[in-house]
Amino acid sequence: MNSIDTYDFRGKRAIIRVDFNVPLNDKLEVTDDTRIRAAIPTIKKVLGGGGSVILMSHLGRPKNGPDDKLSLRNIIPAIESRLGVKVDFAPDCMGDEAASKAAALSPGQVLLLENLRFYAEEEGKPRGLPDDATDEQKAEAKKIIKESQKKFTEKLASYADCYINDAFGTAHRAHASTALIADYFPKDKMFGYVMEGELKAINLVMESPQRPFAAVIGGSKVSTKIEIIERLIEKVDSLIIGGGMTFTFMAARGGRIGNSICERDQFPVALEILHKAESAGVEIVFAEDTLCAETLGEDAETRLYPSDDIPDGWGGFDIGEKARAAFRDHILRCKTILWNGPVGVFEIEKFAAGTKAVAEAIAEATAAGAYSLVGGGDSVAAVNKLGLADKVSYVSTGGGALLEYMEGRELPGVAAIMK
Numbered sequence: 101m102n103s104i105d106t107y108d109f110r111g112k113r114a115i116i117r118v119d120f121n122v123p124l125n126d127k128l129e130v131t132d133d134t135r136i137r138a139a140i141p142t143i144k145k146v147l148g149g150g151g152s153v154i155l156m157s158h159l160g161r162p163k164n165g166p167d168d169k170l171s172l173r174n175i176i177p178a179i180e181s182r183l184g185v186k187v188d189f190a191p192d193c194m195g196d197e198a199a200s201k202a203a204a205l206s207p208g209q210v211l212l213l214e215n216l217r218f219y220a221e222e223e224g225k226p227r228g229l230p231d232d233a234t235d236e237q238k239a240e241a242k243k244i245i246k247e248s249q250k251k252f253t254e255k256l257a258s259y260a261d262c263y264i265n266d267a268f269g270t271a272h273r274a275h276a277s278t279a280l281i282a283d284y285f286p287k288d289k290m291f292g293y294v295m296e297g298e299l300k301a302i303n304l305v306m307e308s309p310q311r312p313f314a315a316v317i318g319g320s321k322v323s324t325k326i327e328i329i330e331r332l333i334e335k336v337d338s339l340i341i342g343g344g345m346t347f348t349f350m351a352a353r354g355g356r357i358g359n360s361i362c363e364r365d366q367f368p369v370a371l372e373i374l375h376k377a378e379s380a381g382v383e384i385v386f387a388e389d390t391l392c393a394e395t396l397g398e399d400a401e402t403r404l405y406p407s408d409d410i411p412d413g414w415g416g417f418d419i420g421e422k423a424r425a426a427f428r429d430h431i432l433r434c435k436t437i438l439w440n441g442p443v444g445v446f447e448i449e450k451f452a453a454g455t456k457a458v459a460e461a462i463a464e465a466t467a468a469g470a471y472s473l474v475g476g477g478d479s480v481a482a483v484n485k486l487g488l489a490d491k492v493s494y495v496s497t498g499g500g501a502l503l504e505y506m507e508g509r510e511l512p513g514v515a516a517i518m519k
């Protein structure tokens with residue numbers, strides 16, 4: 101397998117699949133450039149090695165072709181300000197201009213292609229089928245898109261001499277630019293530094309963690325995190341559970357949770373998780389108390405209740421004071437900490453203290469020598485907002501991809517480079 105560190109980029113055009121699926125505000129400005137910053141070392145490595153760069157990415161989930169709000173043109177200033185190099189733009193990733201601009205690239209130059217998902221071929225799924233399409237029509241549409249996806253991939257591949265996949269956030273998608281294109285570069289494909297860093301960090305945590313190892317799992321629902329929790333039970337010494345999913349566990353055990361968020365259909369799963377943890381000798385740490393309100397909002401009157409004894413009319417929106425202290429103590433005793441999902445509705449200041457306490461405790465443990473990995477859109481947003489991103493060992497750029505990789509699933513973007 102090639103390595104970006106040893107590959108000779110002199111005079112070569114490298115097409116780099118990045119994940120520049122970044123949040124934009126109403127003025128179409130980038131509000132969090134974490135994913136752009138992360139990709140800079142890979143781009144600089146190619147340019148510094150005497151090569152030129154073609155950047156390709158998706159932005160959002162367009163389903164009807166070009167859409168100005170999801171144009172990658174919007175993020176050019178954000179890339180240029182981090183890279184310090186002018187970025188040229190091809191306004192149609194399949195157009196003649198893209199091909200000619202790619203062919204004309206000189207060493208040190210950068211070209212950005214328009215949003216790949218403006219074409220259905222990127223994902224390889226038929227679009228615009230009527231709701232009442234027959235199975236035959238669906239099969240035919242699928243056949244057609246798969247054929248045109250091949251041409252789409254071939255064209256992208258024709259722009260470059262080598263392929264770098266650095267889009268960890270999209271590595272769980274088997275798309276043209278993340279997986280299929282790799283076949284056109286059997287001897288000239290490699291991971292970028294984001295991919296390398298992510299895989300190394302996750303493998304370190306999942307395969308050879310220093311102990312004790314704790315995972316802090318939050319978020320609103322248990323249903324989206326079942327597989328990861330089950331896998332973690334095989335790896336961790338303790339599981340700290342916070343956020344909305346707490347109440348599904350509390351209610352499944354017969355507790356009173358008032359109006360807190362709850363997935364009743366997940367009660368058997370929640371009980372099974374508790375049982376598995378007990379059998380594996382994994383300690384589960386729940387929040388002893390919960391900060392509750394009658395309605396969710398900055399002005400809400402709040403009260404603390406035991407997490408399993410919340411009266412009707414009140415809902416739990418953050419971990420309470422005792423829980424904050426207990427979570428902190430627990431985190432500080434650990435040598436490896438994985439964090440995914442906020443432990444409260446941290447978007448509202450009044451219910452952000454728990455998530456802040458978790459982030460601060462993880463930063464403190466890291467300063468004392470622990471290894472910490474933070475992943476998932478909301479937990480990463482929380483550490484960024486608190487200015488703690490450089491106080492934890494690793495901040496993942498992946499959400500779904502991170503969870504799938506930690507669940508032990510093969511990621512198509514990773515497999516395509518490794519095969």
Ligand SMILES: Nc1ncnc2c1ncn2[C@@H]1O[C@H](COP(=O)(O)OP(=O)(O)O)[C@@H](O)[C@H]1O
Pocket residue numbers: 318319320321324342343344345361416417418440441442443444445446447475476477478479480499
């Ligand atoms: N007690 C709670 N009640 C309702 N929603 C909650 C609660 N705690 C956390 N949440 C919500 O969970 C969401 C994040 O969940 P999730 O998407 O699973 O996290 P991540 O993106 O970090 O993986 C946030 O929007 C947060 O407001």
Ligand SMILES: O=C(OP(=O)(O)O)[C@H](O)COP(=O)(O)O
Pocket residue numbers: 119121160161269270273477497498499500501
């Ligand atoms: O933002 C992303 O994933 P995430 O929301 O799981 O972090 C990636 O860019 C993948 O996007 P997708 O889920 O539309 O394929």
